[in-house]
Amino acid sequence: MKKRKHFVVCLAAVLAGIMLLGSAGAEEKGLLRTAIKGDITTMDVAKTTDDYMIPMNVFDRLFETRVVDGSAQVVPSLCAEYKVSEDGLTYDFTLRDGIQFSNGNPLTASDVQYSFERLLAIANQNTDIPLEVAGGQEVMDKKADSLSGFKVTDDTHFSVTLKAPNAGFLAELSSPAMSIVDKESMTDGFGTDPAAMIGTGPYIVTEWITNDHYTMVYNDKYWGTEPTVKKMIVRVISDANTQNLMFLNGELDLIDLKNQDGAIIQSQYKTGYADRMVSVPNVGMTFLALNESNEFLKDVRVRKAIGMALDVNTMITALYNGDAVRENGIIPTGVWAHNDKMEGFPYDPEAAKKLLKEAGYEEGQVSFEISMDSTASGTVQLVGQTISQMLEKAGIKATVKSYDHAAWLDVRGSGKMDSFVARWGMDYNDPANIMYTFFGSVSNTQHRSLNYPDEEIIKRVAAAPAIIDDAARMAEYQALEKKIIGEDAAWIPLFAEMHLYCRGERVESFTPQWAGFSDFFGIDVVLKD
Amino acid sequence: MKRLVQALLVLLLVSLLLFIMLRIVPGNPVAVLMGEHANQETIDRVTAELGLDQPIHVQFFRYLTGAVRGDFGTSYSLGKPVSQLIGSAFLNTLLLSLAAALFAWITGGICGVLAAIRKNSIADRLFMGFSLLGISMPVFMVAMILQYVFAYWLHWVPISGTADWRSFILPAIALGWNSAGSIARLIRSALLDILEDDYIDTARAKGLSKTSVLFRHALRNTMLPTVTMMALQFSALLSGAVITETIFSINGIGRLAVQAINARDVPLLQGTVLFSTALVILGNLIADLLYKVLDPRTRKEA
Numbered sequence: 001m002k003k004r005k006h007f008v009v010c011l012a013a014v015l016a017g018i019m020l021l022g023s024a025g026a027e028e029k030g031l032l033r034t035a036i037k038g039d040i041t042t043m044d045v046a047k048t049t050d051d052y053m054i055p056m057n058v059f060d061r062l063f064e065t066r067v068v069d070g071s072a073q074v075v076p077s078l079c080a081e082y083k084v085s086e087d088g089l090t091y092d093f094t095l096r097d098g099i100q101f102s103n104g105n106p107l108t109a110s111d112v113q114y115s116f117e118r119l120l121a122i123a124n125q126n127t128d129i130p131l132e133v134a135g136g137q138e139v140m141d142k143k144a145d146s147l148s149g150f151k152v153t154d155d156t157h158f159s160v161t162l163k164a165p166n167a168g169f170l171a172e173l174s175s176p177a178m179s180i181v182d183k184e185s186m187t188d189g190f191g192t193d194p195a196a197m198i199g200t201g202p203y204i205v206t207e208w209i210t211n212d213h214y215t216m217v218y219n220d221k222y223w224g225t226e227p228t229v230k231k232m233i234v235r236v237i238s239d240a241n242t243q244n245l246m247f248l249n250g251e252l253d254l255i256d257l258k259n260q261d262g263a264i265i266q267s268q269y270k271t272g273y274a275d276r277m278v279s280v281p282n283v284g285m286t287f288l289a290l291n292e293s294n295e296f297l298k299d300v301r302v303r304k305a306i307g308m309a310l311d312v313n314t315m316i317t318a319l320y321n322g323d324a325v326r327e328n329g330i331i332p333t334g335v336w337a338h339n340d341k342m343e344g345f346p347y348d349p350e351a352a353k354k355l356l357k358e359a360g361y362e363e364g365q366v367s368f369e370i371s372m373d374s375t376a377s378g379t380v381q382l383v384g385q386t387i388s389q390m391l392e393k394a395g396i397k398a399t400v401k402s403y404d405h406a407a408w409l410d411v412r413g414s415g416k417m418d419s420f421v422a423r424w425g426m427d428y429n430d431p432a433n434i435m436y437t438f439f440g441s442v443s444n445t446q447h448r449s450l451n452y453p454d455e456e457i458i459k460r461v462a463a464a465p466a467i468i469d470d471a472a473r474m475a476e477y478q479a480l481e482k483k484i485i486g487e488d489a490a491w492i493p494l495f496a497e498m499h500l501y502c503r504g505e506r507v508e509s510f511t512p513q514w515a516g517f518s519d520f521f522g523i524d525v526v527l528k529d
Numbered sequence: 530m531k532r533l534v535q536a537l538l539v540l541l542l543v544s545l546l547l548f549i550m551l552r553i554v555p556g557n558p559v560a561v562l563m564g565e566h567a568n569q570e571t572i573d574r575v576t577a578e579l580g581l582d583q584p585i586h587v588q589f590f591r592y593l594t595g596a597v598r599g600d601f602g603t604s605y606s607l608g609k610p611v612s613q614l615i616g617s618a619f620l621n622t623l624l625l626s627l628a629a630a631l632f633a634w635i636t637g638g639i640c641g642v643l644a645a646i647r648k649n650s651i652a653d654r655l656f657m658g659f660s661l662l663g664i665s666m667p668v669f670m671v672a673m674i675l676q677y678v679f680a681y682w683l684h685w686v687p688i689s690g691t692a693d694w695r696s697f698i699l700p701a702i703a704l705g706w707n708s709a710g711s712i713a714r715l716i717r718s719a720l721l722d723i724l725e726d727d728y729i730d731t732a733r734a735k736g737l738s739k740t741s742v743l744f745r746h747a748l749r750n751t752m753l754p755t756v757t758m759m760a761l762q763f764s765a766l767l768s769g770a771v772i773t774e775t776i777f778s779i780n781g782i783g784r785l786a787v788q789a790i791n792a793r794d795v796p797l798l799q800g801t802v803l804f805s806t807a808l809v810i811l812g813n814l815i816a817d818l819l820y821k822v823l824d825p826r827t828r829k830e831a
C-alpha cells in the first residue's frame with residue numbers, strides 16, 4: 001500500500017512539474033511569431049522565385065511597390081531620383097545618400113551594378129529583368145563580364161540603358177528579384193548561410209534551421225523608420241491543424257489562412273475573430289486553359305460554349321465563401337491596365353448547347369480531360385471537379401485527372417494537355433508579367449496557354465512593353481485581351497481569390513504584400529506592445 | 530564479415546533500384562525545383578548544370594563515387610548537403626524514437642506483467658483496454674487528441690516543435706502507444722503460459738518468494754520474444770515517423786523523406802532511403818546479437 005502511495009506522489013510531482021514549466025511567460029517585446037507550411041529552399045533571389053520573405057526584409061530595392069491609400073504604387077526606395085530619356089531607353093538614377101549595409105559598408109552604384117550582373121552570371125532564376133539591359137545576353141552567355149548598358153558615374157550616380165523601351169521597368173525593379181546586395185562581402189555561403197546575407201533592409205537574418213524555423217532581427221543601421229517588430233520568428237509547421245491550434249493558443253501572432261480548410265475559416269475565424277481578419281486580393285488569376293490543338297477544343301465555338309457553361313459566381317460563393325473576385329480578362333484586378341469593363345462569358349448552358357450544335361456536336365460528343373496538378377490546393381482541386389460537373393449539364397464530358405506535380409509539368413510542357421486549371425500570381429505590377437508569360441512567345445504559348453495559334457497576336461504581345469505612351473500601351477493591352485479572351489476564348493478566366501490572414505491579439509495592424517504573397521514586410525506589421 | 534558484405538550488397542542494390550525507379554517516372558525534377566515562374570531555357574540550363582542530361586549509367590557512377598567519399602549530393606529543394614540534412618534530422622528522430630521506445634517498454638512492460646499476475650481482474654481489463662486502444666487507434670488520431678487535450682486545452686506542453694524536452698512528451702506517447710500495446714499483450718500472454726509451467730511450481734515449492742518466482746524465473750523467459758520485438762520496433766521507429774513528425778512539426782527523417790518525394794528531390798530521397806535501409810539492416814543485426822546474449826542455446830549453434 002505504501003509503495004502505491006509513493007508512486008501516486010511521484011506521478012503527481014512529475015505532472016505538476018510539467019505544468020509549471022508549461023505555463024507560458026510574457027512574450028518578448030517586439031517579437032512576431034508566424035508560420036509557413038514548407039521550408040524555404042534558399043535566401044538567394046538568384047535561385048528562387050518563391051521564397052521571397054527573407055530577401056524582402058533583409059534587402060532593399062531601387063523601388064518598392066507599396067500599398068498607398070489602398071492601391072499599389074511604385075515608390076522610390078534606395079533610389080532618390082531618376083530621369084528617363086526621351087526615347088525611353090536610358091534611365092539616370094541617383095542613390096539615396098549615406099545608406100549603409102548591415103555590416104557597415106556604404107551602398108554604392110557598383111553594388112547595384114553587381115546585383116544586376118550577379119543574376120546573369122548565376123543564370124538560374126530571375127534573369128528576365130537584367131536581361132533587358134543592353135549587354136545582358138552577353139553577360140549571361142559569359143561573353144562579357146559586365147553589362148554594356150550599365151554606366152557608373154560615381155558612388156551615387158549611374159545610368160541603365162535598355163535594349164528596348166519598357167514602360168514597366170520601374171515596376172520590375174521593385175520585384176524582390178532585384179534586391180541590392182553588398183558586392184564586397186559576397187561569399188559562397190550567400191543564400192544558405194545567414195551571416196552572408198548582408199543587406200540594407202530593416203532586418204538581419206540570424207539563423208535558419210532547416211525544416212524548423214528562421215529568425216530575423218532589426219538592423220539598427222536601417223535608414224528608414226524603425227518598425228515595431230524587432231524580431232521575427234518564422235516556424236515551419238507543415239500541419240494545418242497544428243498551425244491552427246498554435247494560433248488559438250497564442251503561440252502565433254499572425255496566421256496565413258491560405259493553408260486552412262474553408263470550413264475552419266468560416267466556422268472559426270470568420271465568427272470568432274471577425275474583427276482581426278485581414279484580407280488582400282491575391283493579385284493573379286485562376287483560369288481554365290484550353291488546348292487549341294485538341295480535336296474538339298480547336299473550334300472557337302466549343303471553347304466559347306465551355307465559357308458559357310461555367311457559373312463562375314456560384315463557384316465563388318460555394319467554394320470560396322465569396323472570398324474571390326470574378327475575373328473576365330487576362331490582366332487581373334489590381335494590376336495597371338486592368339479593364340473592369342471587360343465582359344465575361346454570360347452563364348447560359350442552353351446557349352452553350354446551341355453553340356455546340358452549330359459546331360456540329362450533339363450532346364455528349366465533346367469530351368476532353370481537365371488535368372490537375374496534385375499539389376494544387378484542395379480548393380483548386382474542387383474547382384476542377386466543379387467545372388467538370390457544370391460542363392456535364394451543357395452536354396460536355398470533361399474528366400478530371402490528377403497528376404503528380406512533376407508529371408503534370410511534363411505533360412503540360414509537351415503541349416499535349418487538353419486543358420488545365422491553374423493559378424498565376426503576379427511578380428510585379430505590370431500587365432507584361434502575365435501577358436508575355438502566357439501569350440508573348442511561341443514557346444510560352446505552347447506550354448503555358450496550350451498552343452494559342454495566332455502568331456500576329458503573339459508578336460503584338462511581345463512588342464507592347466516598348467510602347468512608351470501609357471495611354472497607348474494600356475489601349476493596346478486591353479485590345480489584345482479582348483481579342484485573346486473575348487474573340488478567341490483561348491482561356492476561360494475564372495477569378496482571383498482573396499488571401500486571408502488573422503492577426504493575433506498582440507498585433508495592432510497588418511498590411512499584406514500588395515499582390516497577396518504569403519511573404520510580407522516586417523515593417524508592415526504594427527505590434528501593440 | 531560475411532554479414533557486412535551482405536549488407537553492402539543490399540545497400541548497393543537498393544540504391545541502383547531507387548536510381549532507376551526515380552528516373553523512369555515521368556517528370557523533370559528540375560522543372561519542379563525551378564517553380565512555375567521559370568522559363569524553359571532556364572530549366573534546360575539547370576538540367577545540364579546538374580548533370581541530369583547525362584546517360585543514366587554515367588549519373589549512377591557519379592553518384593556512387595560521390596557516396597563512397599561520403600558526398601551524397603546537395604538537396605534540390607533545401608539547398609544543403611544531403612548528409613548534413615540527414616544528420617540534423619536524424620538527431621531529432623533518434624530523440625523521438627528513444628523517448629517513444631522508453632514509453633513503450635516501460636508502460637508496456639508494467640501493464641503486461643500486472644495484467645498477467647492479476648489475470649481477469651479489473652486492472653487486467655483496464656490495462657488490456659489501454660493496449661487495445663493503442664494498437665487500434667491510428668497514430669494521427671492519437672496525436673491530434675493528445676495535442677488538443679494536453680497542449681491546447683491544458684497548456685501543459687508545447688503544441689509542436691523541438692525547442693525543449695517537453696516537446697517530445699506528446700509525440701513520444703503518440704508514437705509509442707502502439708508498441709506499448711503490443712508489448713503489453715505479448716508479455717501478458719507469454720507470462721500466463723509460463724506461470725502454468727512445472728518449473729514455476731517447483732520454484733514455488735522450494736519456498737521462493739512471489740517476486741523472486743516472477744522476476745527470476747518467469748519473466749526472464751518471456752524476454753526472448755519481447756526483446757526481439759523491441760529491437761525490430763526500435764529500428765522501424767528510427768526510419769522516421771512521418772505522421773507524428775508532421776503533426777508535431779519535428780524535423781525528422783520521415784518528414785525529410787516525404788518532402789523529398791513531393792519535391793522530386795532525387796539526391797535527398799536517395800539519401801533518406803539508403804539511410805533507412807542501413808538502419809533496418811543494423812536493427813536486425815542488433816536483434817540477432819541480443820538473441821545470443823539472452824538465449825545461451827543460440828550461442829552454441831553460431
